[in-house]
Amino acid sequence: MQRKKVMVFCDYYLPGFKSGGGMWTVVNLVERFSDRYDFYVVTRNHDGKSDTRPYENVVSGEWNSVGSAKVFYIDSSMLNMRKFAALVDEVAPDAVFLNSVFSTPSITFLRARKSGAISNVPVIVSPCGELAAAALKLKAAKKKLFLTYAKVIGLYRDVIWRASFDADANEIRNAIGNDIEILCAPDLPPRSILPDFDISEKPSKQSGSVRFVFVSRVVRKKNLHYFLERLADFDEGDITLDVVGPVEDAEYWKQCLSAAEKFPKNIRLNNVGAVSYQETLEYMKASHFFALPTLNENFGYVFIEAMASGCGLLISDRTAWGDVDKQRAGWSLPLERPELWTQTIRRCIDMDNEEFVRMSTAARDLADTWLSDPASEDATARLLERAINH
Secondary structure (H helix, E strand, C coil), X not given: CXXXXXXXXXXXXCCCCCCCHHHHHHHHHHHHXXXXXXXXXXXXXXXXXXXXXXXXXXXXXXXXXECCEEEEEECHHHCCHHHHHHHHHHHCCCEEEECCCCCHHHHHHHHHHHHCCCCCCCEEECCCCCCCHHHHCCCHHHHHHHHHHXXXXXXXXXXXXEECCHHHHHHHHHHHCCCCEEEECCCCXXXXXXXXXXXXXXXXXCCCEEEEEEECCECHHHCHHHHHHHHCCCCCCEEEEEEXXXXXXXXXXXXHHHHHCCCCCCEEEEEEECCCHHHHHHHHHCCCEEEECCCCCCCCHHHHHHHHCCCEEEEECCCCXXXXXXXXXXXEECCCCHHHHHHHHHHHHHCCHHHHHHHHHHHHHHHHHHHHCCHHHHHHHHHHHHHHCC
């Protein structure tokens, strides 16, 4: 029996590592389901917004074998409806997966579909948190105009929406309307993260000394500046913060550096920049706590990576990880209460090794629970089957 084909249109894919969690949604989808489906990925030929140099080890404009997928890397000249229609005609997919609402590849595909250049293949749209209320406030006018245009012309007519959880589904309905089909399928984690990790690999935690790590793209949404402002209040203790990730918003980074200039001498800020996935995990392993006061996050693979690396979480309450307090794996705090952040940072500084080992162990245990839970894979299987039989 011939295997079904799933075609994916996304901004970025392997061998990239600078574009954030959205890419890993597709990577993990392919990893988990390549034994059941053939995957064809159409993506840009460079790594994220901060690096527009073409990849050196792939061929643009041709199908490349990358892991378990066939990947077609496009340059800007190929980012058009005619090319996308030709690729769809060549592959003849049984379903299409769009990993964004606002990305140019997604919009280009949907416009080609709307024009009739692409046949009515079943389509899954995965917003990855883009339609959350907090996310829509960023570049609000532009997004509102586009969504109005999309509704008027029926750009999303007869697609299946993928939500990560119930609250995500509600936000999709609020943005798109109630007369849509939504299936919940939690984000797929990788099969394993640091499978041989042991808590003994973590640095000893001495009271009065702490190492934080921030891993994310440096953009306003990730809210690094907020954390820097909180740190500046501490003129005692040995405090280190590693910032790992590409600078995508240069103006915002300048604001962050201005905040860091107010640091007393006991605080060190290390701007690591963008590094590979494995190097990122090493920075996490070398840290006590992972800090991310994000304005909004859908699933956030980086949280599970941090916990798998034995980091306690210090994060905003605008994520899907609000139960870390209950699990004693960290703190989920409201951004409207900066004094709570200050108090918690103080607790991180003062924590001794015995208490830290308990939190680090709880974080790793929570990550292991997520990685071994079959619910995400089962829900995604139902989503793909629904689309293919649409």
